[in-house]
Amino acid sequence: MTYSSSLALGRKNVFAARNQNVTPFRTQEHAFGPVSNTIILIVLALLLGLMYLTQVTKTNAYGYKISSLQQQQATLIAERDDLQVASARLQAVDRIQNSDVAKGLVSVAPTSTVRQ
Numbered sequence: 001m002t003y004s005s006s007l008a009l010g011r012k013n014v015f016a017a018r019n020q021n022v023t024p025f026r027t028q029e030h031a032f033g034p035v036s037n038t039i040i041l042i043v044l045a046l047l048l049g050l051m052y053l054t055q056v057t058k059t060n061a062y063g064y065k066i067s068s069l070q071q072q073q074a075t076l077i078a079e080r081d082d083l084q085v086a087s088a089r090l091q092a093v094d095r096i097q098n099s100d101v102a103k104g105l106v107s108v109a110p111t112s113t114v115r116q
Helices: 003-012 034-098 100-104
Strands: none
Touching: 034 100
16 A cells, blocks of 8 residues: 555545534533532532521521510410409409398397407
8 A cells, every 4th residue: 555545545534424514522521620529518518507507596586586475475374363363352252242141141249348
């Protein structure tokens, strides 16, 4: 084989045949290096930490609110119980004065005093 024929054989593949793409398509994989991976992992860890802190502070804020509402509920329940007792005392006096037994009682005046 001569030099010119070997060059001619090499050029055959350079020219595209009919209905063939001339531009070669190659898939190139772009991978991150170890430093980039480390930085990305640190950033992701920081983001997760910030999300955790926001959730914890929200639950603490709700906890304080719930605690204050429970304390207010306890004071209102105690006040309600005191008012029920006072209401029962005031109603008892009226009921005793208006009862048939109280109307049938005779008042007694003291006849003498005891001296020592």
